[in-house]
Amino acid sequence: MAEELHKKLQQEVENFQALQKQYQKTLSVRQQLGGQLFENETVKTELDLVKKDQEVYKLIGPVLIKQDIEEALQNVNKRMDYIKGELKRVDDTITDMEKKQDSQRDVLNKLQQQYQKAQLVAATKN
Amino acid sequence: MSAKDSHEGMQEIDITKLTLQQLSQLKQRLEQELQMYQSSLQSLKVAQTRYLNSKESIEKISPDCKGKEILVPLTGSIYVPGKVADADSVIIDIGTGYYVQKDLDSAKDYMKRRVAFVTEQMEKIQAMGQEKGCIRDAVMEVMEGKIQQEIGLQKAALARAAGATAGKS
Numbered sequence: 567m568a569e570e571l572h573k574k575l576q577q578e579v580e581n582f583q584a585l586q587k588q589y590q591k592t593l594s595v596r597q598q599l600g601g602q603l604f605e606n607e608t609v610k611t612e613l614d615l616v617k618k619d620q621e622v623y624k625l626i627g628p629v630l631i632k633q634d635i636e637e638a639l640q641n642v643n644k645r646m647d648y649i650k651g652e653l654k655r656v657d658d659t660i661t662d663m664e665k666k667q668d669s670q671r672d673v674l675n676k677l678q679q680q681y682q683k684a685q686l687v688a689a690t691k692n
Numbered sequence: 693m694s695a696k697d698s699h700e701g702m703q704e705i706d707i708t709k710l711t712l713q714q715l716s717q718l719k720q721r722l723e724q725e726l727q728m729y730q731s732s733l734q735s736l737k738v739a740q741t742r743y744l745n746s747k748e749s750i751e752k753i754s755p756d757c758k759g760k761e762i763l764v765p766l767t768g769s770i771y772v773p774g775k776v777a778d779a780d781s782v783i784i785d786i787g788t789g790y791y792v793q794k795d796l797d798s799a800k801d802y803m804k805r806r807v808a809f810v811t812e813q814m815e816k817i818q819a820m821g822q823e824k825g826c827i828r829d830a831v832m833e834v835m836e837g838k839i840q841q842e843i844g845l846q847k848a849a850l851a852r853a854a855g856a857t858a859g860k861s
C-alpha cells in the first residue's frame with residue numbers, strides 16, 4: 567500500500583516539477599515580449615518627435631536604408647499590435663498554468679497526507 | 693506580475709499567521725525578486741553609461757570639424773582614413789533597427805532625455821528593492837520567532853515526557 571502510494575507520489579511530484587518548468591519558460595517569454603513592446607513604444611515616441619527635415623533610416627543587415635517616416639510609424643504600430651496580441655495570449659496561458667499548478671499542488675498535498683498516514687499505520691503494525 | 697501578487701498578499705495577510713512553510717516560500721520569492729531588481733539595476737547602469745558616453749562624443753563634435761581627417765573603424769580592428777563630410781548632424785539608433793538623423797543639439801537633447809529616463813527607472817527600482825528588502829526582513833523576523841517558539845514547545849514536550857517517565861519509575 568505504502569509502496570504504491572510512494573510511486574504515485576513521486577509521479578505527481580514529477581508532474582508538478584514539469585508544470586513549474588513550463589511556467590517559468592512562459593514567464594520568460596512574457597518578459598521578453600514586455601521588453602519588446604516597451605522598446606517599440608520608445609521608438610514610436612521618438613518617431614513622433616521627428617521633424618520633417620530629419621531623415622529616418624532602417625537597419626537592414628549591415629546597411630542603413632532611408633525610410634519614409636509614415637511608413638516607419640505604420641510599421642512600428644503594426645508591430646506593437648502584434649506584440650500586444652501575443653502578450654494577451656501569453657497572459658492567458660499564464661493564468662491557465664497558475665490554475666493547473668494550484669490544482670496539482672492540492673493533489674500533491676492530499677497524496678502526501680495519505681502517504682504519511684499509511685506510513686504511520688505501517689509503523690504501528692510493526 | 694508576481695511582484696504585484698505578493699504585494700497585495702502583504703496587505704491582506706498578517707504574516708504572523710502564516711505557517712513556517714508558507715513563510716519560507718514567501719521569503720524565497722522575495723529573495724528572487726530582490727535578485728531580479730539587482731540585475732535590472734545593473735543593466736540600467738550599463739545603459740546609462742552608454743548614453744553618457746554617446747553624449748560626451750556628441751559634445752566633441754563641432755561645425756569646424758568638417759573636412760578634418762578621421763579614422764573610420766570598419767571592424768573592431770581595421771581602420772581606414774576618411775574625412776568628415778557632415779559635422780552638423782549625427783544618426784542615432786532609436787531602437788528596433790530604426791535610426792534618425794538629428795542635428796547636434798537635438799541629438800544631445802535625446803541623450804539627455806534617455807539618461808534622465810534611465811536614472812528615473814533606476815531610482816524607482818531602488819525604492820522597490822528597498823521596500824521588498826524591508827518585507828523580507830520582517831518575514832525573516834517572524835520566521836525566527838516561530839522557530840524559537842517551536843523549539844520551546846519541543847523542549848517543553850520533552851521535559852514533560854521525561855517527567856512522566858521519571859514519575860513512573
